[in-house]
Amino acid sequence: MTESEVMVATGQDAAEPGLTAPASGQRRIRRENVERILKAAELVFAEAGCAGATMTEIADRAGLPKANLHYYFRTKEDLYRAVLDNVLRMWLAPVRSIQPEADPATALAEYVVAKMRLSRTRPNASKxxxxxxxxxxxxxxxxxxxxxxxxxxxKAEVLDGWIAKGLMAPVDSRHFFFMIWAVTQHYADFDLQIRMVLGRKKLSRQEYERITAEVVRMVLRAAGLNAAADLMDLAGRTG
Amino acid sequence: MTESEVMVATGQDAAEPGLTAPASGQRRIRRENVERILKAAELVFAEAGCAGATMTEIADRAGLPKANLHYYFRTKEDLYRAVLDNVLRMWLAPVRSIQPEADPATALAEYVVAKMRLSRTRPNASKxxxxxxxxxxxxxxxxxxxxxxxxxxxKAEVLDGWIAKGLMAPVDSRHFFFMIWAVTQHYADFDLQIRMVLGRKKLSRQEYERITAEVVRMVLRAAGLNAAADLMDLAGRTG
DNA sequence: GGAAAACCTGACCGTTTAGTCAAAAACGGA
DNA sequence: TCCGTTTTTGACTAAACGGTCAGGTTTTCC
Structure with missing residues (x-):
């Protein structure tokens, strides 16, 4: 599965691709139903895992009969691939802020914020x-x-460049990224644990933003950017 | 499932607990087979998830007929619970080093090292x-x-005590723990991603120790313990 | 050595699941 | 309106799975 193959399932790979498919986009009904199915499937796959998910459950959540799912996606694996492709495409996006000419503290903070927002808005994708x-x-x-x-x-090369210029502490850039991925995705993947342990039913958006700021501070400090982290401290506690 | 209920499955809760059970430990055969089954089950549950795991697969890996599994563990769920109980017990152990009178840098470093060792030696438990x-x-x-x-x-209270004494930066102690859990367990749960992305078939013990040192440094810096982290830098790079 | 307990296991059963199919209904351009 | 195309769906099948059980074998203890 190369990046070029990562694409939204248009359904054209199922049920005999319309050889006479019109250039004017896909049929309306197909587009809408594929979208509904993918949305329901992402939820069920996230909740139950790939093996634990059933086509019947997905069909019910999508409000369609099961046979209809097999009309748009030949097999359960086809459907799973389509969901996964969407997820992977999303995964790659937030990293854009890491650029050689950017300011390290700003770029890293932006990156963490983007990853945390993804964890809040699309936890099922992360799962x-x-x-x-x-x-x-x-x-x-x-x-x-x-x-x-x-x-x-x-992106590791970008960090190595910053380090060489003395703009941040000499971390192992790859493992520094692993840390960011681990921490940010933790809030989506382990949200049950976090909520149970904190005794909250749900984390409000405000709470999430406070947590995000805290995570940013820790990441910045881990990168040796204490001055930037302390500035945030001030802003976060007085603002 | 309270902590007191977290225990190794002795099998006494399956197949009619021996009412005449001898005080001199369990029967040898039972003990050995339960252990083999739990070991195989942990592997299969880790690889396939709870729903994806099959009793047949576990039986094959344990080298026993499937009916034999049901002799020791009445249902698949019973077996899963037993595996999970072992895992949870292990999960709680490494935190002991976090004590009020300890030196923050030493205690945190020890904790991270213990968690990383667990990720290396028992990745399936983490999964x-x-x-x-x-x-x-x-x-x-x-x-x-x-x-x-x-x-x-x-343990958050311990950290808050250290913070109050000015021994470490004013982090949110709970989310600081979340960060440690996320980063350390990441190396077990996402080891496939880490190996693929680094282009390694397997991480050697030496490599793992280098990574552990790097993680410790990042965690210490995140806690504002830069002096300790820099000392490690020196030790790690010259030693 | 003998009896009771513990252990073993091939064959079997009911349920759940992914996937099929054919016939009917809805759609959409001419 | 008409006709080819797309969409819908209840009923069905084959396979996989968890779990059962009766009858046999081994172990343990006196």
Missing amino acids: VFANEVLHGGGQIQDFLARDLRQLLDQ | VFANEVLHGGGQIQDFLARDLRQLLDQ
Whole structure:
């Protein structure tokens, strides 16, 4: 599964691609139903895992009969791949802020904020990703070994550049990224644990923003950017 | 599932507990087979998740016929609970080093080292735990809301004490623990991603120790303990 | 050595699940 | 309105799975 193959399932790979498919976008009904199915599937796959999810459950959540799912997606695995492809595409996006000419503290803070926002707004996507890596099927290995590796190499080089210029502490740039991924995704993947342990039913948006600021401070300090972290401290506590 | 109920499955809760059970420990055969089954089960549950694991697969890995599993563990859920109980017990152990009178840098470093060692030596245990939290069944909620919450409250208080004395930066102690958990367990739960992205087939013990040192440095810096982290820098790079 | 307890296991059963299919209904351009 | 195309769906099948059980074998203890 290379990056170029990561795409929204248009459904054209199921049920005999319309050879006479009109250029004017897909049929309305197909587009709407595919979207509904993918949304329901992401939820169910996140809740139950790939093996634990059933087509019947997904169909019920989408408000469609099961046979209809098999009309748009030939097999359960096809549907799972489509969901996963969406998730992977989303995963790669927030890293853009890491650029050589950027200010390290600003860029890292922006990156963490973007990752935390993704954890809040799309926890199910993160869970599907986590589940897939956890039970390392062949599904995701190409993505990890090709696309993600290439991306990490690029961005690690940016950090190494900053370090060489003395702009941040001499961390191992790759493992520094692992730390950011681990911490930010933790708030989506382990949200049950976090809520139970904090005794909260749900984390409000305000609470989430406070947590995000805290995570940013810790990450900045881990990078040796204490001045920036302390500035945040001031802003966060007085604002 | 309270902490007191967290225990190794002795098998006495399956197949009619021997009412005439001898005080001199369990029967040898039972003890050995239960251990083999639990070991195989932990592996399979980690690889496939709870729903994806099959009794047949576990039986094959344990080298026993499937019916034999049901002799020691009445149902798949009973077996899963037994595995999970082992995992949870292990999870709570390493936190001991966090004590009020300890030196923050030393205690935190020891804690991170212990958690990283657990990730290296028992990755499957970590994966079973992660999978359970991810798909939050009722199984683990009591543990999280009671035992883990209580433990976190205790240890957060220790950190707050250190902070009050000015021994470390004013972090949110609970979220600081979340960061440690996230980062250390990441190396077990996401080891596939880490190996793929680094282009390694397997991480050697030496590599793991280098990574552990790096993680310790980042955690210490995140806690504002830069002096200790820099000392480690020196030791790690010259030693 | 003998009896009771513990252990073993092939064959079997009911349920759940992914996937199929054919016939009907809805759609949409001419 | 008409006709080919797309969409819908209840009923069905085969396979996989968790769990059962009866009858046999081994172990343990006196």
